Amino acid sequence: MSFFSDPDTVARYAENPPKLVPGFADLQRMTLQLINERVGEDANLLVLGAGGGLEMKVFAEARPGWRLLGVDPLAEMLALATRTLGPLASRADLREGTIDAAPPGPFDAATCLLTLHFIPAEDRARTLGELWKRLKPGAPLVVAHHSFPQEPGEKDIWLSRYAAFATASGIPRDKAEAAAEAIGTRLPVLPPEQDEALLRAAGFVGVSLFYAALTFRGWVAYRA
Template sequence: MPNNSAPAFSGSTVDSYNEGPPRQVPGYLSLHRMVPLLLAEQMPADGRVLVLGAGGGQEIKALADAHPGWSFDGVDPSADMLRLARRVISPHDARVRLHEGYIGSAPEVLFDAATCILTFHFISREQRLETLKELRRRLKDGAPFILVHLSFPQTEPERSKWIARHVAYGLPEGADPAHGQASREAIGARLTILSPEEEVTMLEGAGFSDASLFYAGLSIKGWVAYAA
């Protein structure tokens, strides 16, 4: 079972974390409107959602704002990120349970849906399939699963072009070009990025079916799939 699948953010990284996604992810607010819409197609009004990579709290907040009957279990390896999440989701505190750890720390129950947004590119290729299988094992048959992260072709020159586009979009106006170069090198070396075709194949191998692309914002892709 995966137990070291993604880094645990801490310190100043946590303090500024929620400033990053709206700047770096095209259509970030719209993405958070799409996710509850897709989940609601299959979920009951009192459904329970598993959120893998819940640190920061923005994902749970958007879902809880949209559906007052849903409850949530959020999992994240960083205690600091979970404290940030708790502040963000405080209006919905009674409906949220937060768990420190990786997928193995998620409750052994059958959820009505699951999400994992902007997390999987931190998980190594070796751990991804097992993480997906453990997530699938915690879902009811037919339950929807939303997966969103960096994904683009992994052959050159396309790979380098997409990394450059991602960095350029997220840079503040007037940023030092050297910072962009450092960011491109860091993404290429530290993150695990698969092609969209590989992503769908891995979802199918973990027990999900009918995977379809519902979101594409430059280098970031989002799929909805269903527990087969």
């Protein structure tokens, strides 16, 4: 996560997700739609991995009655979230830390976008369990992150596809390939079946894949 402590990286953060994550804007819109299925006009949402504030801004603009609690381990990214939200920042409570920094709730919904792939499997299981504890019964959790086959040959194919997409989106080829290598060697990425198993083991039900885009997968699940 030290990568996001670099001032230049933070300054350019809003530019990169659309170039690196296929259908980035649609992912946010789908997340909003899935939450809308279960949540009314007046609701409390927990956003884990809130740094940058991009999805929080989408939620705040679409639902004036929603109150947002955002958690992120990096102060630099939370400062960026405040700038991204602008006048909407008054509706967001931003806290530095991991899931443990979030109050017990209960919350009406939670999201964790482009975050879980930074967390090792053993800590990911605990993080999902803590999210479950903070949700009301029936509340949705929406997650999306890197999740693709990890067998050596197949893993390399997917990483090359990630690099090719980034290059076609305007990222210099050497940087795109370096990013793919970093994902393959430094991130604790899990295969999709293991990600789903962790959600179920944490107590979530109705686990459904709603987003699949090259190396990324997204699921919606519900607190029992």
